[in-house]
Amino acid sequence: MSDVTRQDSDLLSIVSIFHYVLGGFQMLFSLIGLVYVAMGILMASGAMESSSGNPPPAEMGWVFGAVGVVFVLVFITMGILTIRTGINISKRRRRTFCIVIDSILCMIVPFGTIVGVFGLVLLTKPENAEEFQG
Numbered sequence: 271m272s273d274v275t276r277q278d279s280d281l282l283s284i285v286s287i288f289h290y291v292l293g294g295f296q297m298l299f300s301l302i303g304l305v306y307v308a309m310g311i312l313m314a315s316g317a318m319e320s321s322s323g324n325p326p327p328a329e330m331g332w333v334f335g336a337v338g339v340v341f342v343l344v345f346i347t348m349g350i351l352t353i354r355t356g357i358n359i360s361k362r363r364r365r366t367f368c369i370v371i372d373s374i375l376c377m378i379v380p381f382g383t384i385v386g387v388f389g390l391v392l393l394t395k396p397e398n399a400e401e402f403q404g
Contacts, residue, residue, distance in 0.1 A: 275401075289352050293356065296346075297345065297349035300346045306335070308338075309335075315331070351371050355372065363402065373390065
C-alpha cells in the first residue's frame with residue numbers, strides 16, 4: 271500500500287466518523303419538531319384560549335402538528351441515512367449510495383456541506399473507487 275493510498279484510507283476513516291457525528295446531530299435536531307407538534311396539540315385542543323382575544327383556529331393546530339411531524343421524520347431519516355453512509359464508508363461498500371447521500375448533505379448548510387463535499391472529494395478519487403470495489 272503506497273503512502274497516498276494509506277493517507278486516503280485514513281481520510282476515509284475520518285470522513286466516516288464525521289458522518290456518524292453529523293447523523294447524531296441531525297437526529298438530535300429533529301427533536302425541535304416536537305415543539306411544533308406540542309403547539310399543534312395545544313391549538314387543536316383549545317388549550318391556548320386567552321381572556322383577551324380570540325383563540326387560534328383548531329385547523330391551525332393541525333397544520334402546526336403536521337409540520338412538526340414532517341420535520342421530525344425528515345431529519346430522523348436523514349440522520350439514519352447519514353449514519354448508514356458512515357458505516358458504508360468505513361466498510362468500503364456501496365460507493366454510489368455514499369455519493370448520493372453526500373450530494374444531498376451538501377444542501378444542509380453549514381456542517382452537511384462540509385461533510386458532503388469532503389466525502390465527495392474522497393469518494394470520487396479513482397484510487398479510492400478501486401478500494402470500494404475490492
